[in-house]
Amino acid sequence: xxxxxxxxxVAIADTGSIRNAARAAGxxxxxxxxxxxxxEDDLNLVLIVREASGVTLxxxxxxxxxxxxxxxxxxxxxxxxxxxxxxxxxxxxxVAVVSWVALTLLGDVVNLFQTRMPGVxxxxxxxxxxxxxxxxxxxxxxxxxxxAATTYVDEFAHVPLFRTGxxxxxxxxxxxxxxxxxxxxxxxxxxxxxxxxxxxxxxxxAFSEYHRLHQPRIHISHSSAIAIGLxxxxxxxxxxxxxxxxxxxxxEDLSVLPIVDSIAESEVNLIYRRSAPLSQAAKCFIECxxxxxxxxxxxxxxxxxxxxxxxECLL
Numbered sequence: 001x002x003x004x005x006x007x008x009x010v011a012i013a014d015t016g017s018i019r020n021a022a023r024a025a026g027x028x029x030x031x032x033x034x035x036x037x038x039x040e041d042d043l044n045l046v047l048i049v050r051e052a053s054g055v056t057l058x059x060x061x062x063x064x065x066x067x068x069x070x071x072x073x074x075x076x077x078x079x080x081x082x083x084x085x086x087x088x089x090x091x092x093x094x095v096a097v098v099s100w101v102a103l104t105l106l107g108d109v110v111n112l113f114q115t116r117m118p119g120v121x122x123x124x125x126x127x128x129x130x131x132x133x134x135x136x137x138x139x140x141x142x143x144x145x146x147x148a149a150t151t152y153v154d155e156f157a158h159v160p161l162f163r164t165g166x167x168x169x170x171x172x173x174x175x176x177x178x179x180x181x182x183x184x185x186x187x188x189x190x191x192x193x194x195x196x197x198x199x200x201x202x203x204x205x206a207f208s209e210y211h212r213l214h215q216p217r218i219h220i221s222h223s224s225a226i227a228i229g230l231x232x233x234x235x236x237x238x239x240x241x242x243x244x245x246x247x248x249x250x251x252e253d254l255s256v257l258p259i260v261d262s263i264a265e266s267e268v269n270l271i272y273r274r275s276a277p278l279s280q281a282a283k284c285f286i287e288c289x290x291x292x293x294x295x296x297x298x299x300x301x302x303x304x305x306x307x308x309x310x311x312e313c314l315l
Contacts, residue, residue, distance in 0.1 A: 080279075094125070096126065097126070163267050163312040191220075
């Protein structure tokens, strides 16, 4: 297998056709076709199927694609590191961050990082596991600050950062706003992130018990902004980390229900691939993150004192 062949496979998967892949790669369609044909001959497997509507990958093609993405991303990162050291270009660091960390600590981390590595371009993603785990696996992301990925323990390193609980949140004036027990919410409709509690029914917490007993209608959002918007404008409820709830309640006209049940706790980790060396930019970002957390814990600023009243720091 050669790098240009793997790049051709990735381009076809991303664009859906040989012609589009050629345009994206700056090559001719015949060059893309030749690269894939040589790769198929080398592996003795069919990787793509040409159809009238475009190109689809076979099972073998999809299997190889994951490895191809990771290889291409890792080599691209290595080249960027070398070019940065030689002064030819800026490096890029891709990081995923959960919403409440983005709203409370990320600005200080970035300010510190930019003083140390001003030539690095930053790219951010929302830190939901459904978004971050595939991108960490294929090398698109280098770091993630998000919920611990219990199903990927061997593949990723996890550095515990925080532990926090969850609030039940509704729009202000919701008919259920005064409820004190989850069981009073038997007819409630919910909007949750997929990496929330409905995928963890085996856990022994109040929401899992509520879900098993009442089977409420639960909608799924892969964006915190969408979930917050729906809670603010509909009768849907959501589960929200306490730091996020405290940050946006007054701004979005939301209300925290006075639920006495212990719903669950969530652990926020710094996550990265075990098998891939971290870039200098990633190492610097981690140093800035830990420094900011320690400094914020001792800060006299009211917003930071409020934050560390709602989370347990695990560093």
